[in-house]
Amino acid sequence: MNLRYEIILYWSEEDQAFIAEVPELPGCAADGETYQAALQNVQIIMQEWLEIAQRLGRQIPDPKLRSVTT
Structure with missing residues (x-):
């Protein structure tokens, strides 16, 4: 499967953990004690x-492509 989605990683004081969120996949998030653990978990x-989503026949969003300008 294509896992080329944007991941936002940040430290949460409230949770005392790193949080990894995938904005394009609603509700898709994970945490971890380290940056690497949060990334691996997400x-x-x-x-x-x-x-x-595939099993339920739901539409799967295409990953958004970002262009990099220099």
Whole structure:
């Protein structure tokens, strides 16, 4: 499956954990004690999100492509 979605990673004082969110996949987020753990966890959640959406016949959004200008 295509996991080329934007991931936003940040530290949450409230949760005392790193949070990783995937804005293009509603409700798709994970946390972790480290930056790397949050990233690894959200990759698993993204895969599960896409598999469930596919199984339920829901539309899966295409990843947004960003252009980089120099």
